[in-house]
Amino acid sequence: xxxxxxxxxxxxxxxxxxxxxxxxxxxxxxxxxxxxxxxxxxxxxxxxxxxxxxxxxxxxxxxxxxxxxxxxxxxxxxxxxxxxxxxxxxxxxxxxxxxxxxxxxxxxxxxx
Amino acid sequence: xxxxxxxxxxxxxxxxxxxxxxxxxxxxxxxxxxxxxxxxxxxxxxxxxxxxxxxxxxxxxxxxxxxxxxxxxxxxxxxxxxxxxxxxxxxxxxxxxxxxxxxxxxxxxxxxxxxxxxxxxxxxxxxxxxxxxxxxxxxxxxxxxxxxxxxxxxxxxxxxxxxxxxxxxxxxxxxxxxxxxxxxxxxxxxxxxxxxxxxxxxxxxxxxxxxxxxxxxxxxxxxxxxxxxxxxxxxxxxxxxxxxxxxxxxxxxxxxxxxxxxxxxxxxxxxxxxxxxxxxxxxxxxxxxxxxxxxxxxxxxxxxxxxxxxxxxxxxxxxxxxxxxxxxxxxxxxxxxxxxxxxxxxxxxxxxxxxxxxxxxxxxxxxxxxxxxxxxxxxxxxxxxxxxxxxxxxxxxxxxxxxxxxxxxxxxxxxxxxxxxxxxxxxxxxxxxxxxxxxxxxxxxxxxxxxxxxxxxxxxxxxxxxxxxxxxxxxxxxxxxxxxxxxxxxxxxxxxxxxxxxxxxxxxxxxxxxxxxxxxxxxxxxxxxxxxxxxxxxxxxxxxxxxxxxxxxxxxxxxxxxxxxxxxxxxxxxxxxxxxxxxxxxxxxxxxxxxxxxxxxxxxxxxxxxxxxxxxxxxxxxxxxxxxxxxxxxxxxxxxxxxxxxxxxxxxxxxxxxxxxxxxxxxxxxxxxxxxxxxxxxxxxxxxxxxxxxxxxxxxxxxxxxxxxxxxxxxxxxxxxxxxxxxxxxxxxxxxxxxxxxxxxxxxxxxxx
Numbered sequence: 001x002x003x004x005x006x007x008x009x010x011x012x013x014x015x016x017x018x019x020x021x022x023x024x025x026x027x028x029x030x031x032x033x034x035x036x037x038x039x040x041x042x043x044x045x046x047x048x049x050x051x052x053x054x055x056x057x058x059x060x061x062x063x064x065x066x067x068x069x070x071x072x073x074x075x076x077x078x079x080x081x082x083x084x085x086x087x088x089x090x091x092x093x094x095x096x097x098x099x100x101x102x103x104x105x106x107x108x109x110x111x112x
Numbered sequence: 113x114x115x116x117x118x119x120x121x122x123x124x125x126x127x128x129x130x131x132x133x134x135x136x137x138x139x140x141x142x143x144x145x146x147x148x149x150x151x152x153x154x155x156x157x158x159x160x161x162x163x164x165x166x167x168x169x170x171x172x173x174x175x176x177x178x179x180x181x182x183x184x185x186x187x188x189x190x191x192x193x194x195x196x197x198x199x200x201x202x203x204x205x206x207x208x209x210x211x212x213x214x215x216x217x218x219x220x221x222x223x224x225x226x227x228x229x230x231x232x233x234x235x236x237x238x239x240x241x242x243x244x245x246x247x248x249x250x251x252x253x254x255x256x257x258x259x260x261x262x263x264x265x266x267x268x269x270x271x272x273x274x275x276x277x278x279x280x281x282x283x284x285x286x287x288x289x290x291x292x293x294x295x296x297x298x299x300x301x302x303x304x305x306x307x308x309x310x311x312x313x314x315x316x317x318x319x320x321x322x323x324x325x326x327x328x329x330x331x332x333x334x335x336x337x338x339x340x341x342x343x344x345x346x347x348x349x350x351x352x353x354x355x356x357x358x359x360x361x362x363x364x365x366x367x368x369x370x371x372x373x374x375x376x377x378x379x380x381x382x383x384x385x386x387x388x389x390x391x392x393x394x395x396x397x398x399x400x401x402x403x404x405x406x407x408x409x410x411x412x413x414x415x416x417x418x419x420x421x422x423x424x425x426x427x428x429x430x431x432x433x434x435x436x437x438x439x440x441x442x443x444x445x446x447x448x449x450x451x452x453x454x455x456x457x458x459x460x461x462x463x464x465x466x467x468x469x470x471x472x473x474x475x476x477x478x479x480x481x482x483x484x485x486x487x488x489x490x491x492x493x494x495x496x497x498x499x500x501x502x503x504x505x506x507x508x509x510x511x512x513x514x515x516x517x518x519x520x521x522x523x524x525x526x527x528x529x530x531x532x533x534x535x536x537x538x539x540x541x542x543x544x545x546x547x548x549x550x551x552x553x554x555x556x557x558x559x560x561x562x563x564x565x566x567x568x569x570x571x572x573x574x575x576x577x578x579x580x581x582x583x584x585x586x587x588x589x590x591x592x593x594x595x596x597x598x599x600x601x602x603x604x605x606x607x608x609x610x611x612x613x614x615x616x617x618x619x620x621x622x623x624x625x626x627x628x629x630x631x632x633x634x635x636x637x638x639x640x641x642x643x644x645x646x647x648x649x650x651x652x653x654x655x656x657x658x659x660x661x662x663x664x665x666x667x668x669x670x671x672x673x674x675x676x677x678x679x680x681x682x683x684x685x686x687x688x689x690x691x692x693x694x695x696x697x698x699x700x701x702x703x704x705x706x707x708x709x710x711x712x713x714x715x716x717x718x719x720x721x722x723x724x725x726x727x728x729x730x731x732x733x734x735x736x737x738x739x740x741x742x743x744x745x746x747x748x749x750x751x752x753x754x755x756x757x758x759x760x761x762x763x764x765x766x767x768x769x770x771x772x773x774x775x776x777x778x779x780x781x782x783x784x785x786x787x788x789x790x791x792x793x794x795x796x797x798x799x800x801x802x803x804x805x806x807x808x809x810x811x812x813x814x815x816x817x818x819x820x821x822x823x824x825x826x827x828x829x830x831x832x833x834x835x836x837x838x839x840x841x842x843x844x845x846x847x848x849x850x851x852x853x854x855x856x857x858x859x860x861x862x863x864x865x
Contacts, residue, residue: 014328014346016314016746017762021173024758025157031757038762044803051354053803055346083160083171085314085325087332 004067005111006078007097008059009104012088015040015057019080019089026068026079035065036080059089061110067091126151130161130661132597132604135239136542136571136618137181137589138174139749141320142240143167143600145662146175148591150609155179155591164662165294166602167323173747177758181589182612186572186755186819188586189613198561199579199825208614211583216628218565218582219252222536228253229501231537231565232523234260236549237267237750239542240595240606241569243478244622246516248539250490251626251633255498255505256535258518259543260560261550261837263853264845265517268320270439272481273514273850274448277705280684280693281482283455283467284319285431287326289601290468290675292664295333299667299676301465302333304427305352307420309340309451310362311435313347315744320600321470322433336427338420340365341435342740342856343769343811344804353420356806359740359856360721361410362441366450367715368406368414369421370398373458378425380459387679387691388456390702390713397714409719409726425458429465437742437856442720442844444851445510449703450715456699462676469684471673473603473664474650478596478643484686484693486516489646501533508849509709521845521853524552527559537565541618542587544574547817547831548751551840551853552792569621572755575831578823586615593617594639594654596647602664603650605657619643711848722844723791723859735790735859737774741812741836742855751815766816766834768797770862774810775801778863785865788812790839790858796865797834810862812836 015038023035036059043054059080068078068091076082081089090100094111101107127150134142145164149157158178160171174181181187191211196202206214222230233249233256235241249257259265275282285306291297306327313324327347331337339348340355340362348354357365373379374395384391403414403421410417424430434451441447460466472481480486487495495516499505503526504519505512511519527535538560543549550556560566560580568577569585577584590606592615597604608617619639627634636642644653649671652660665674672683682690691697695704700713707713725732747759754760768788770780780786782801787794788810797812805811814837818830826832839858846852 012328014314014325016325017173018171018176020762021176021747021758022171025176025179031761042802042804051344051349051351053344053349055344055349055804057346079159082169083176085167085170085172086328087170 002093002095003111004072004091005094005097005109006061006065006067006081007090007101008108008110009088010056010058010106010108011104012086013038013057013059014086016085018083018085019059022079022083023065026071027064029064033064034062036061065110065112067112126156129591129607129609132606132662133175134590134595134597134606135241136587137178138172139239139752140172140174140318141237141599142597143318143320143323143602143604144171144175145604146171148609153610155182155610165292165664166289168294170325173759173762174749174753177756178589178591180756180758182591184572184755187612188571188573188584189615190586191614192584194582199828201578201824203584208616211585212625212628214583215567215625219537219629222564223253226534226536229255229533230535231539232256232258232260232518232535233539233541234258234543234545235541236543240479240597241542241618244618245539245541246480248622248626250494250498251630253498253630255502255516256518256523257516258503258520258523259549260520260523261545261556261842262520263551263842263855264444264849264851265520266439266444266851266853266855267436269515269517270445270448270846270851271434273510273848274445275452276482276514277700277703278449278452278694279456279461279699281469281471283461284321284470285433286429286465286468286675287322287330289321289326290664290673295329299464301429302330302335303429303431303465304336305338305424305430306330306335307338307340307424307432308347309432309434310437311433312345312744314746317744317749338423342806342809343743353416353423355412355416355420357410357412358725359437359738359809360441360724360854362438363443363447363450363717364401364406364409365412365417366447366454367398367401367717368403368417369424369454370394370450370715371401372403372418372421373425373454374398376422378422379457383459384457387699388701389696389698390700391457393714394453394701401717428459429463430458430460431465431467439851440853440855442852443718443846445846445848446715446851448851453701453715456701461699462678464676468675469678472598473601473673474671475673476596476598476603476647476650478646479599480515481599483514504849509711511849519845519849521842524556524559524842536563538563538580539567540576540580541569544570544576544751546576546579547574547829547835548815549837551837551855552842553831553835553838555842569618572819573823574751575817575823575828579825579828585621586613587621588612588615588617593619594643595619596643596657602662603647603657604662605654605660607658720844721857722841722854724857728859731791731859735861736808737860737862738809739788739790739812739836739839739858739860740809740856741840742814743811745813751817754817755819765798767800767813768862769800769802769805769811771805771807772801772803773807774862775799780862780864786862787865788836788839788860788862790860792839792841795834795836795838810860
């Protein structure tokens with residue numbers, strides 16, 4: 001079976017935290033334990049036109065992300081991918097995801 | 113996507129119930145569809161519903177945390193009565209019968225002695241409680257339904273009121289939210305330009321007919337975004353243009369946009385000629401409001417003002433979303449009227465991809481948004497009778513003639529003076545006003561603490577309940593209740609699938625009590641029977657809707673809730689005539705209602721902030737920062753969710769956001785506790801140093817309290833330390849009564865605690 005992964009379009013994450021809580025609900029992770037976490041990053045770059053500021057929200061899976069194996073068995077998408085309000089997360093085989101990734105300005109691929 | 117008939121499904125011991133999600137629970141203004149997973153009589157999971165048009169499977173963090181909310185150990189589980197003094201945190205469990213007996217007795221006593229108008233019914237936002245609380249107030253006979261302490265009722269009501277006087281309806285950007293197939297509907301177009309004016313995309317606060325993330329959906333479909341916000345947001349960093357005005361000056365920007373659009377002729381002449389009145393007078397009036405003039409007031413360079421006006425007016429279609437802070441501008445109602453004027457004269461009203469007129473699906477309502485809806489629910493004689501005594505109705509024509517809200521700035525005065533009649537009781541439902549919306553918080557506490565009777569209905573113990581309540585009633589969350597969602601695009605069913613402890617739904621509580629107080633006002637045998645009657649225009653019974661789950665008026669339906677260009681088809685007016693629901697049938701650029709009420713029927717500008725660089729320059733030297741409050745959190749809804757672990761850990765601290773230069777000057781680093789001091793007092797926050805804040809401003813997220821600390825007075829869960837509203841006065845409302853209130857306009861200084 002081909003290896004599965006999670007693709008995150010970093011340009012589109014708007015910091016809604018749905019992935020974080022969806023993951024916790026799915027895995028019943030207590031406070032302090034995350035399968036995925038979101039960080040806010042703010043940069044100042046005077047060379048940017050219109051607005052020198054850039055805000056990025058960066059979701060990153062942790063060691064407790066199991067790509068929702070149990071959901072996959074039921075034919076469901078990972079909880080984070082399904083509930084992402086920005087629709088910036090994708091799941092699939094690595095080859096499917098790398099194809100998608102070709103068109104994205106900035107994206108991160110996670111696998112395990 | 114097919115409009116599926118979708119009932120409940122059972123798989124391996126788990127029954128999945130499809131329904132609309134609304135409050136209590138996620139907070140917010142609802143709209144989405146969810147799947148509630150139930151096993152052995154308990155909700156074990158809540159997921160987004162793929163075949164629901166609002167969110168198409170997505171879900172917010174608050175609804176995903178429902179299991180923690182519903183089964184939280186601190187949840188209110190049964191009725192309680194206070195056995196100590198107010199604020200002592202001494203409560204005794206009582207039965208529902210006893211609770212209803214006490215409420216009935218005390219409320220009847222007040223009605224006999226002072227009249228039913230002497231009880232104020234105050235609600236929070238979002239929660240579906242608006243329908244239930246107005247139902248109870250009307251049955252009891254009180255005209256005083258309100259949101260206590262929210263100066264000028266500056267949360268959505270000015271949008272409704274200003275839309276009502278301009279064109280008979282309010283609007284939102286068109287994200288195909290009225291079409292079952294959403295973005296796939298061939299009639300729909302993406303706006304070329306969308307303006308997000310004073311709102312945050314990822315806010316935990318879906319706005320009735322709008323969800324912030326739809327901006328992202330639109331941008332993926334080619335829409336270019338313009339952001340107007342004093343604070344840099346994620347979407348401002350992705351926008352084609354960002355305007356950063358001084359808080360409280362949106363009115364100047366709106367006028368300058370009108371100036372550019374009219375002087376450069378960037379208007380839709382055909383639409384104006386046929387459907388608008390007063391264009392020439394409008395164009396004449398706005399001549400003086402040049403971009404140069406607006407630059408001095410708003411701090412936005414005139415080039416950007418011109419660029420924004422041109423980008424918007426030359427695009428077709430184009431749409432504007434109006435955020436809550438715009439209503440909080442001085443003369444806020446008038447500011448929004450000017451934005452409506454802009455939408456109309458550029459021909460973007462009720463067209464695909466423009467600003468669509470918003471009416472609930474099939475006209476079904478429990479929570480009235482217009483005068484017509486109040487009358488539809490309670491009849492004209494009762495509405496007229498109650499309007500006479502409504503607080504503020506003698507002073508403000510809009511309070512008397514539009515919808516049915518009591519005016520908050522007048523209400524607090526009346527609570528203090530007892531004139532023209534005394535206020536003796538408070539019915540507080542889904543409302544934590546001492547932690548949340550009440551400005552001049554101490555004043556509201558002092559005026560409320562000696563009431564003859566106070567009942568609080570909520571899901572958790574709150575500072576407001578601790579400090580004021582005689583009786584506290586436990587409300588059911590949405591999977592524990594029967595209700596309908598009818599204040600947004602789809603008509604959604606909400607139905608009871610579990611019972612938690614002794615909690616009852618807000619509908620059950622108010623229905624039962626209303627029946628005791630005034631049986632004639634409650635002719636139905638059950639809440640479901642009443643909801644079925646309310647749903648009549650849709651053609652469904654409540655039970656049928658449980659199977660159907662959601663619905664939107666189909667193509668060709670003429671009930672008025674299906675876009676587009678309804679003014680051409682005679683779908684907006686009760687008399688069936690073409691045009692808009694205004695006295696003249698036109699979009700009244702020259703507003704005849706305002707003229708009748710001796711208000712200025714044309715746009716104007718007044719710099720009347722109580723404090724600020726222009727009105728009080730000396731004070732600005734002493735208090736050099738403009739305090740903005742109320743930016744939304746993605747995970748917390750107003751004063752809710754501080755006790756939900758999965759949510760709180762995403763947004764753990766009561767913050768103040770300040771610019772690195774401001775911080776450096778005071779030796780402040782992120783994580784330091786700081787005082788924020790204004791002329792009315794000070795409060796404490798944890799610093800977050802960030803360049804997204806302007807050098808001369810700070811942002812204070814509102815509604816913080818700490819449920820993990822002592823509830824007993826004087827701590828009262830920390831509100832007197834943390835609540836920013838203590839430094840914001842009442843009494844600066846719009847001259848129409850709705851709008852205004854310096855929620856983002858007071859001056860302050862910041863220093864280390």
